[in-house]
Amino acid sequence: MEDMMNDRIGQLVDYIMKKCLWQFHSRSWDREKQNEGILTKTMQLLCGEPVETGTPTDKCYWVDAVCLADAFKTRYLWLATMDKAEIKLLMQGLKDRMDYLTITGSLNEELNDPHY
Amino acid sequence: MPYHEFKCSKCIPERKKHAVIKGAGEDLTSALPLGYLNTIPGSISERGCAYCGAKHVIGTPMKDVIHMSHGPVGCTYDTWQTKRYISDNDNFQLKYTYATDMKEKHIIFGAEKLLKQNIIEAFKAFPNIKRMTLYQTCASALIGDDINAIAQEVMDEMPDVDIFVCNSPGFGGPSQSGGHHKINIAWINQKVGNVEPKITSDYVINYVGEYNIQGDQEVMVDYFKRMGIQVLSTFTGNGSYDDLRAMHRAHLNVLECARSAEYICNELKVRYGTPRLDIDGFGFEPLSASLRKVGLFFGIEDRAQAIIDEETARWKPELDWYKERLKGKKVCLWPGGSKLWHWAHVIHEEMGVEVVSVYTKFGHQGDMEKGISRCEEGALAIDDPNELEGIEAMEMLKPDIIFTGKRPGEVAKKLRIPYLNAHAYHNGPWKGYEGWVRFARDIYNAIYSPIHQLAFVDISKDEISSDTKFLTQKMISDVNLSEEVTSSSELREYTGKYDSLAKLRGKTYPDLTSPKQSAAV
Numbered sequence: 268m269e270d271m272m273n274d275r276i277g278q279l280v281d282y283i284m285k286k287c288l289w290q291f292h293s294r295s296w297d298r299e300k301q302n303e304g305i306l307t308k309t310m311q312l313l314c315g316e317p318v319e320t321g322t323p324t325d326k327c328y329w330v331d332a333v334c335l336a337d338a339f340k341t342r343y344l345w346l347a348t349m350d351k352a353e354i355k356l357l358m359q360g361l362k363d364r365m366d367y368l369t370i371t372g373s374l375n376e377e378l379n380d381p382h383y
Numbered sequence: 384m385p386y387h388e389f390k391c392s393k394c395i396p397e398r399k400k401h402a403v404i405k406g407a408g409e410d411l412t413s414a415l416p417l418g419y420l421n422t423i424p425g426s427i428s429e430r431g432c433a434y435c436g437a438k439h440v441i442g443t444p445m446k447d448v449i450h451m452s453h454g455p456v457g458c459t460y461d462t463w464q465t466k467r468y469i470s471d472n473d474n475f476q477l478k479y480t481y482a483t484d485m486k487e488k489h490i491i492f493g494a495e496k497l498l499k500q501n502i503i504e505a506f507k508a509f510p511n512i513k514r515m516t517l518y519q520t521c522a523s524a525l526i527g528d529d530i531n532a533i534a535q536e537v538m539d540e541m542p543d544v545d546i547f548v549c550n551s552p553g554f555g556g557p558s559q560s561g562g563h564h565k566i567n568i569a570w571i572n573q574k575v576g577n578v579e580p581k582i583t584s585d586y587v588i589n590y591v592g593e594y595n596i597q598g599d600q601e602v603m604v605d606y607f608k609r610m611g612i613q614v615l616s617t618f619t620g621n622g623s624y625d626d627l628r629a630m631h632r633a634h635l636n637v638l639e640c641a642r643s644a645e646y647i648c649n650e651l652k653v654r655y656g657t658p659r660l661d662i663d664g665f666g667f668e669p670l671s672a673s674l675r676k677v678g679l680f681f682g683i684e685d686r687a688q689a690i691i692d693e694e695t696a697r698w699k700p701e702l703d704w705y706k707e708r709l710k711g712k713k714v715c716l717w718p719g720g721s722k723l724w725h726w727a728h729v730i731h732e733e734m735g736v737e738v739v740s741v742y743t744k745f746g747h748q749g750d751m752e753k754g755i756s757r758c759e760e761g762a763l764a765i766d767d768p769n770e771l772e773g774i775e776a777m778e779m780l781k782p783d784i785i786f787t788g789k790r791p792g793e794v795a796k797k798l799r800i801p802y803l804n805a806h807a808y809h810n811g812p813w814k815g816y817e818g819w820v821r822f823a824r825d826i827y828n829a830i831y832s833p834i835h836q837l838a839f840v841d842i843s844k845d846e847i848s849s850d851t852k853f854l855t856q857k858m859i860s861d862v863n864l865s866e867e868v869t870s871s872s873e874l875r876e877y878t879g880k881y882d883s884l885a886k887l888r889g890k891t892y893p894d895l896t897s898p899k900q901s902a903a904v
C-alpha cells in the first residue's frame with residue numbers, strides 16, 4: 268500500500284519537475300509559498316472543495332493549480348479511483364516530497380540569500 | 384554526487400564540482416553543479432561581463448532610446464549589434480551605438496566633461512529621441528566619475544529628456560548575470576512609477592524577460608492582443624522607455640526569461656502586489672499551457688483556447704514532418720542561461736531529439752535545477768564551461784548538432800559539428816507555433832545540409848569519388864524513413880513565408896470588452 272502511494276507520488280513529482288516552473292522560484296521562502304499555495308489549491312480542486320481566489324496572488328496560484336489538476340486527472344487515471352481522504356494523503360505526500368527536493372534537500376546555495 | 388571530471392581540467396581541481404552527469408535514480412538533491420561563482424583562475428570562460436549583461440542583454444533592446452556607454456570604445460563595440468533584438472521602429476536601437484570614447488588622459492584627469500558633451504551631442508544628432516540609457520564601464524567606475532550627477536545636470540538643462548543610469552561596470556559580478564540583476568533593480572528604483580499609462584483593457588500585463596529576438600515578442604504580443612489583453616510594457620525587447628516607466632499599473636507580470644528578469648518581477652510583487660506568472664513561449668504544449676494560464680487569470684480562457692486550436696491545427700503537421708526526420712538526433716543544448724530549461728524537455732518531446740548535454744555560461748544553480756529536472760538520465764550538465772571542456776564533451780558525446788553562442792559555435796564547426804545560434808537564432812522568430820516550426824526547420828537544415836556532408840571530406844588527403852553526387856537535405860534525411868512517413872498526405876514541410884512578421888506589423892485587433900462589461904450592456 269505504502270509502495271503504491273510512493274510510486275504514485277513519484278509520478279506526480281516527475282510531472283511537476285518536467286513540465287512546471289513555479290516550484291523553482293529563487294529563494295526558500297518564495298518556494299515555500301509557491302509549493303503551499305499551488306499544491307493546496309490543487310488538492311482542493313481534486314477534492315471538489317472551494318478554492319480561495321480573492322487576491323491576485325491567490326488567483327495566480329489557482330491558475331497553476333487548475334492546469335496541474337487537469338493534467339493529473341488526464342494523465343493518471345488511478346486518481347479517479349481514490350476517495351477524498353486518499354487524495355488528501357497523496358497530495359500531502361506530494362507536498363512533502365516537493366518541499367524536500369526544492370527546499371530542505373536542495374543543493375542550491377542561493378536559496379537562503381536574504382535579498383533577491 | 385555524480386560529478387564529472389574533465390581530463391583537460393584535471394589541473395584545475397575546482398572545476399570538478401561544476402559538471403555532473405545525472406544517473407539513474409538521481410535527483411536534484413544528489414546531482415547539481417555549483418553555479419554563479421567567480422570563474423576559476425586558469426579556466427578560459429566564455430562568459431560576458433556585468434556591463435555587457437546589463438547593456439547588451441537588457442538595456443539595449445529598448446527601442447526608442449539612445450544607449451550610451453561611458454568608457455572606452457571597445458566595451459561598446461563588443462556589445463553592439465551582435466544580438467538580433469529587432470524592433471518595429473526600423474531598428475533604431477540596433478543601427479547606432481554610442482560611446483564616450485574614454486582615453487588614457489581621461490583616466491588621469493576625469494571624464495565627466497567628456498560625458499556631458501557626448502550626451503548633449505547625441506541628443507542633438509537625434510532630435511526625435513528624448514530618452515537615454517547610460518552605462519558605466521570598468522574604466523569610468525574605477526576613476527569614480529559621477530554619472531548620476533552629470534545625467535541630472537543634463538536633465539535640468541534639457542527638460543524634455545529623460546536619462547536612466549546603470550551602474551554595472553564589467554567587474555561588478557561573476558558574469559553577465561550580475562549585470563542583469565543590477566539593471567533590473569536600477570530600473571525599478573529609478574524609473575518605475577514615474578509615468579501613468581492609458582489603460583485600454585480590463586486585462587493588463589507586463590511581458591517581462593522577452594527580448595524580441597528576430598521578432599519573438601511581436602509573435603507573443605499578437606496572441607495577447609487577440610485575447611484582448613493590453614501589453615502595457617515589454618521588458619525589454621521592442622519595449623518603449625516610457626511604457627516601462629508605467630510597469631506598476633499592470634495586473635499581472637508574465638515572465639518569460641526568469642534568469643534575466645525575475646528580479647524586477649519579484650520587486651514589483653513586493654512593492655506593488657503584482658503577481659508573477661512564469662511562462663514558456665517555446666514549444667506547442669508549453670506555449671498552449673502558458674496562453675491558457677494567462678487566459679484563466681483573467682477569466683478569458685476560451686479566447687486562449689481558440690488561438691491554441693487554430694494555431695495547432697495550422698502548424699502541427701509541419702512540426703511533425705520535421706520530428707519524423709529529427710528523431711534520435713543527439714543535441715548539446717549549450718545556451719547562455721535560460722534556454723537550457725526552456726528547451727530541454729520540449730525539443731525531446733516535440734522534435735524527437737535526444738538532449739545529451741546541457742550547459743549554461745552564466746546561469747545560477749536555479750537554472751540548472753530546472754534544466755537537469757527537464758532532461759533525461761545520462762545528460763552531462765556543465766556550469767561555466769571553458770573551451771577545452773566543450774571540445775572534450777563534443778568528442779565524448781558525438782552530438783549531431785549544438786545549440787549555442789557564436790564563439791563556441793565556431794569551435795563546433797571546426798570539429799565539423801553543425802551549430803545553431805541559440806542566442807540570436809538562424810531563421811527566427813522561434814517563439815510561437817509557427818516559430819517553433821521554423822526552429823525545427825533550422826535544425827533539420829543544419830543537420831542534413833549537404834555542406835556538412837561535404838565538410839567531412841578532407842580534400843588535402845581524401846580520395847574524392849567521382850560517383851559521389853550532390854545530395855539534397857531530403858535525399859539524406861529520408862533514406863531510412865518508412866513509405867508511410869515519406870508519402871504521408873498529412874505531414875508537410877514549413878509553408879510559412881520568409882518574413883513571418885510582416886503580417887503582424889500594422890495588424891488591427893477587435894476591441895474585446897470583458898465578459899462582465901458585455902453582459903452589462
Ligand code: SF4
Nearest residue numbers: 432434458520521553
Ligand atoms: S569587463 Fe570592463 S572593460 Fe571589459 S568590456 Fe566589460 S566593462 Fe568594458
